[in-house]
Amino acid sequence: xxxxxxxxxxxxxxxxxxxxxxxxxxxxxxxxxxxxxxxxxxxxxxxxxxxxxxxxxxxxxxxxxxxxxxxxxxxxxxxxxxxxxxxxxxxxxxxxxxxxxxxxxxxxxxxxxxxxxxxxxxxxxxxxxxxxxxxxxxxxxxxxxxxxxxxxxxxxxxxxxxxxxxxxxxxxxxxxxxxxxxxxxxxxxxxxxxxxxxxxxxxxxxxxxxxxxxxxxxxxxxxxxxxxxxxxxxxxxxx
Amino acid sequence: xxxxxxxxxxxxxxxxxxxxxxxxxxxxxxxxxxxxxxxxxxxxxxxxxxxxxxxxxxxxxxxxxxxxxxxxxxxxxxxxxxxxxxxxxxxxxxxxxxxxxxxxxxxxxxxxxxxxxxxxxxxxxxxxxxxxxxxxxxxxxxxxxxxxxxxxxxxxxxxxxxxxxxxxxxxxxxxxxxxxxxxxxxxxxxxxxxxxxxxxxxxxxxxxxxxxxxxxxxxxxxxxxxxxxxxxx
Amino acid sequence: xxxxxxxxxxxxxxxxxxxxxxxxxxxxxxxxxxxxxxxxxxxxxxxxxxxxxxxxxxxxxxxxxxxxxxxxxxxxxxxxxxxxxxxxxxxxxxxxxxxxxxxxxxxxxxxxxxxxxxxxxxxxxxxxxxxxxxxxxxxxxxxxxxxxxxxxxxxxxxxxxxxxxxxxxxxxxxxxxxxxxxxxxxxxxxxxxxxxxxxxxxxxxxxxxxxxxxxxxxxxxxxxxxxxxxxxxxxxxxxxxxxxxxxxxxxxxxxxxxxxxxxxxxxxxxxxx
Numbered sequence: 001x002x003x004x005x006x007x008x009x010x011x012x013x014x015x016x017x018x019x020x021x022x023x024x025x026x027x028x029x030x031x032x033x034x035x036x037x038x039x040x041x042x043x044x045x046x047x048x049x050x051x052x053x054x055x056x057x058x059x060x061x062x063x064x065x066x067x068x069x070x071x072x073x074x075x076x077x078x079x080x081x082x083x084x085x086x087x088x089x090x091x092x093x094x095x096x097x098x099x100x101x102x103x104x105x106x107x108x109x110x111x112x113x114x115x116x117x118x119x120x121x122x123x124x125x126x127x128x129x130x131x132x133x134x135x136x137x138x139x140x141x142x143x144x145x146x147x148x149x150x151x152x153x154x155x156x157x158x159x160x161x162x163x164x165x166x167x168x169x170x171x172x173x174x175x176x177x178x179x180x181x182x183x184x185x186x187x188x189x190x191x192x193x194x195x196x197x198x199x200x201x202x203x204x205x206x207x208x209x210x211x212x213x214x215x216x217x218x219x220x221x222x223x224x225x226x227x228x229x230x231x232x233x234x235x236x237x238x239x
Numbered sequence: 240x241x242x243x244x245x246x247x248x249x250x251x252x253x254x255x256x257x258x259x260x261x262x263x264x265x266x267x268x269x270x271x272x273x274x275x276x277x278x279x280x281x282x283x284x285x286x287x288x289x290x291x292x293x294x295x296x297x298x299x300x301x302x303x304x305x306x307x308x309x310x311x312x313x314x315x316x317x318x319x320x321x322x323x324x325x326x327x328x329x330x331x332x333x334x335x336x337x338x339x340x341x342x343x344x345x346x347x348x349x350x351x352x353x354x355x356x357x358x359x360x361x362x363x364x365x366x367x368x369x370x371x372x373x374x375x376x377x378x379x380x381x382x383x384x385x386x387x388x389x390x391x392x393x394x395x396x397x398x399x400x401x402x403x404x405x406x407x408x409x410x411x412x413x414x415x416x417x418x419x420x421x422x423x424x425x426x427x428x429x430x431x432x433x434x435x436x437x438x439x440x441x442x443x444x445x446x447x448x449x450x451x452x453x454x455x456x457x458x459x460x461x462x463x464x465x466x467x468x469x470x471x472x
Numbered sequence: 473x474x475x476x477x478x479x480x481x482x483x484x485x486x487x488x489x490x491x492x493x494x495x496x497x498x499x500x501x502x503x504x505x506x507x508x509x510x511x512x513x514x515x516x517x518x519x520x521x522x523x524x525x526x527x528x529x530x531x532x533x534x535x536x537x538x539x540x541x542x543x544x545x546x547x548x549x550x551x552x553x554x555x556x557x558x559x560x561x562x563x564x565x566x567x568x569x570x571x572x573x574x575x576x577x578x579x580x581x582x583x584x585x586x587x588x589x590x591x592x593x594x595x596x597x598x599x600x601x602x603x604x605x606x607x608x609x610x611x612x613x614x615x616x617x618x619x620x621x622x623x624x625x626x627x628x629x630x631x632x633x634x635x636x637x638x639x640x641x642x643x644x645x646x647x648x649x650x651x652x653x654x655x656x657x658x659x660x661x662x663x664x665x666x667x668x669x670x671x672x673x674x675x676x677x678x679x680x681x682x683x684x685x686x687x688x689x690x691x692x693x694x695x696x697x698x699x700x701x702x703x704x705x706x707x708x709x710x711x712x713x714x715x716x717x718x719x720x721x722x723x724x725x726x727x728x729x730x731x732x733x734x735x736x737x738x739x740x741x742x743x744x745x
Contacts, residue, residue: 094578097579115332151281185712232285
């Protein structure tokens with residue numbers, strides 16, 4: 001028996017291998033923004049807000065045939081165990097980049113030529129899988145803004161702990177485990193739009209991990225759908 | 240009078256989210272707010288979809304204002320140069336009102352001063368006369384009911400919900416106007432000017448906020464009536 | 473330095489390329505899974521502890537390793553440090569704008585860093601002088617000299633080749649308590665190899681050129697250790713990829729990594745003769 005999964009297959013926080021942490025999504029939390037969302041994913045607490053599409057400033061940034069997307073992923077200094085410098089780290093710059101690419105695969109950029117879409121992600125409290133929680137919040141905020149999107153995007157990580165492939169690593173499992181693999185996914189189009197991993201995976205483990213990530217993402221999708229429907233259509237199902 | 244058998248098409252409104260499948264073999268160009276993937280028709284927005292035989296109509300519940308030629312809009316002068324004013328029309332793109340539209344063909348920047356007509360901060364009712372993907376929208380104020388608006392309170396509503404505020408043949412707007420003793424100037428760009436006594440303006444603004452929140456509900460008209468009767472006295 | 477992207481894709485070229493790809497051909501005559509010619513020269517920078525210049529086709533990079541002493545991170549008192557940094561030099565392409573490393577350079581650094589770290593190529597535990605106080609820091613700096621696609625694999629190969637040929641002055645405490653200096657090889661355990669592929673339409677292309685990258689739908693860099701296990705990966709590009717495409721790339725890349733590893737081994741052996 002390992003140190004992260006007990007003899008009954010239960011992880012330190014009481015979950016089984018294929019269980020997600022609790023997820024809560026709220027839409028429209030930042031009134032000034034054109035679209036926004038708040039997500040709690042385990043102990044992650046993250047706000048995503050969208051401004052635009054709006055005129056590109058400075059103008060030379062604009063493209064004649066489509067919108068450009070800017071993304072800033074930022075962690076609050078109090079979001080981590082030890083205070084994090086407010087200056088953007090290399091990690092934050094890289095996450096901003098991979099989040100932006102994931103969004104670009106969903107947003108219908110051609111509909112908004114010569115404009116800019118600004119997406120801001122602020123991590124108020126971080127836990128394992130914060131980029132996956134972020135992309136889910138971003139896609140909720142984009143849908144809230146009414147920007148045309150080919151599909152929603154959801155994110156959820158998989159990883160390897162005690163030699164086993166499990167869903168959705170916590171902070172502790174990420175640190176102590178053998179591998180972490182954040183995956184973001186467009187559920188209707190069945191496309192992977194964000195994939196990074198580190199750790200040691202055999203080819204078989206890798207494939208198993210991808211399939212588990214897709215399964216987990218489908219669960220996150222149900223939660224995201226429910227949040228959007230609740231916000232836009234109320235809880236009552238009127239006939 | 241109608242004779243014979245009649246097939247009544249039941250209009251079904253379905254809630255949709257981006258990526259939802261609307262039709263699995265759709266022929267022709269995709270209607271607004273949808274896109275095609277092979278022959279599949281998918282949604283680009285959070286909204287309501289009406290499917291009637293081959294007709295698919297998606298009513299989005301959020302989204303920026305995209306200018307269309309002939310739209311009646313309400314805008315704010317934000318800048319000007321010797322030849323035109325820049326007008327914020329609550330859209331992605333800034334609109335332009337050419338000085339010739341106001342001063343006529345014999346306009347010359349030497350003899351006419353743009354500030355004599357409109358100043359920065361002025362609110363205008365205008366119509367879009369040209370717009371495409373490559374050029375900013377151009378406005379005109381040369382028509383009945385267009386030009387500077389001198390009184391009233393601007394209220395915003397999601398542009399996609401403006402049709403709900405207007406209602407069938409203007410019914411919803413008429414209810415609000417009569418019960419609050421106000422006049423509504425409704426821009427299709429999501430800006431509304433409410434004119435009238437201040438209590439009326441406050442109540443009309445409340446009704447517009449209710450439309451913002453409940454636009455998706457079929458019972459909206461009843462809810463507005465209820466609000467106006469309850470608070471309008 | 474940062475890359476000023478050329479946002480205008482040449483539609484004509486893309487159409488041409490897709491047509492060629494449907495016949496499993498590429499503009500430069502390669503098959504879809506072939507790498508361009510690779511050259512690795514080690515020991516090119518005498519003042520470094522280890523160095524390598526790598527060319528893949530017209531892409532050229534040089535990596536230099538410096539081994540210095542420093543304090544370990546508080547949470548890993550018993551490990552030496554590994555720091556990877558990449559930079560696009562201003563003359564490496566017409567599209568480069570001077571300035572601090574932007575997101576693209578940072579991505580290259582972090583992808584190379586993860587591949588080396590996660591494969592456990594360097595035995596960081598063997599780089600401790602005094603636990604919690606003094607350790608060896610391994611700095612890998614990668615300069616991109618000429619850009620013609622697949623910067624990731626060129627940067628990775630140069631870093632790995634430089635590390636494999638790194639030697640440094642190690643302070644050793646002798647039996648009599650005195651400190652002696654001894655020239656040591658960097659303690660390495662394996663040869664991790666990264667393989668980058670892109671997807672254009674339905675085709676998978678290994679080792680893309682700049683031209684091919686400019687019309688890519690998505691990109692995937694995978695790093696493998698000596699046993700064929702995956703140890704790091706990064707998706708790029710602004711379109712999604714299907715599970716099937718992903719698994720196909722894993723299979724192709726795994727085989728390519730084996731080939732490349734044999735090549736690197738040969739280069740290193742020859743260099744040490």
